Amino acid sequence: MPNLTNYHSHCLYCDGRANMEDFIRFAISAGFTSYGISSHAPLPFSTAWTMEWDRMDDYLAEFSRLKEKYADKIELIIGLEIDYLNEESHPALPSFQNLPLDYRIGSVHMLYSPEGKVVDIDTPADTFRQLVDQHFGGNLDYVIWSYYNNLFHMLDLGGFDIVGHADKMHYNASCYRPGLLDELWYDRLLHRYFTTIAEHGYxxxxxxxxYHDLGTFYPNERYFSLLKELGVRVQVNSDAHYPERINNSRVEALTALKKAGFSSVVEWHGGKWEDVAIELS
Structure with a gap:
């Protein structure tokens, strides 16, 4: 099968469930042509799902060893998924820019509550509901605006190549308030957001x-045609935390992209990003 690539995966250096080599060996056995490791980057505080700075050298060294070991079987690249938290913690910081990485993913997983507490909103929908009620007084609009304002700040600051799960909050937020995606103000916000992404060239x-469990991609499929219209380049990533999930729902995503008018996706070959034709067998 063509278009067998993945650049968003998490191994034991963060919250992944297998070591780096297990992911690579699975990718090779599945016929992948290129593959990227992108552990969650360190934050200013410890969490159960991010890497610590004292593991960074080991992370980079282990990747270098495996890249050499499997050089004749697959093209491997190394990255990080780096959170925008605030103006003092984001992908453009020199501490991240000075690392010898091939690429960086920029993402938002956490928000500050009105009381200044860091709240992880990347949770199951029922937990999200409890967090909105407990930390944000049930003000879903405040949460949505805070989330997208952080994304806009991240886009302006830069320092990354790929926007990670671009509108991931949409599922939880629409579970909290059914019909949200059809509200005019939300649709206009998303159009402005994707237009800004296009202007920056991410x-x-x-x-x-x-997709398999919840029936949705991030971003939502309703915006695929807009991305095409804006000239945004796209790629399909599984955000895998288990080796056996690196190819989850790839065909469904490629099919949806073709339906929206896309003829190519971005893949890493020969040491650079390039546009590769979508081929559905």
Whole structure:
């Protein structure tokens, strides 16, 4: 099968469930042509799902060893998924820019509550509801605007190549308030957001992590045609935390992209990003 690539995956250096080599060996056995490791980057505080700075040298060294070991079987690249938290913690910081990485994914997983507490909103929908009620007084609009304002700040600051799960909050937010995606103000906000992404020239991943269980991509499929109209380059990533999930829902994503008018996706070959034709067998 063509278009067998993935650049969003998490191994044991963060919250992945297998070591780096297991992911690579699975990718090779599945016929992947290129593959990227993108552990969650360190934050200013410890979490259960991010890497610590004292593991960075080991992370880079282990990748270098595996890249050499499997050089004749697959093209491997190394990155990080780096959170925008605030103006003092984001992908453009020199501490991240000075690392010898091939690429960087920019994402938002957490928000500050009105009381200044860091709240992880990347949770199951029922937990999200509890967090909105507990930390934000049930003000879903405040949460949505905070989320997208952080994304806009991240886009302006730069320092990354790929926008990670571009509108991931849409599922939880629409579970909290059914019909949200059809509200005019929300649709206008998303149009402005994707237009800004296009103006900056970022790659948008079609994140397939939740498609099998929740029936949605990130970004939502309703915006695929807009991305095409804006000239945004896209790629399909599975955000895998288990080796056996690196190819989850790839065909469904590629099919949806073709339906929206896309003829190519962005892949890494020969040491650079390039546009490769979508081929559905």
């Amino acid at each position: 790659i948008v991943e079609i994140n397939t992590k939740s």
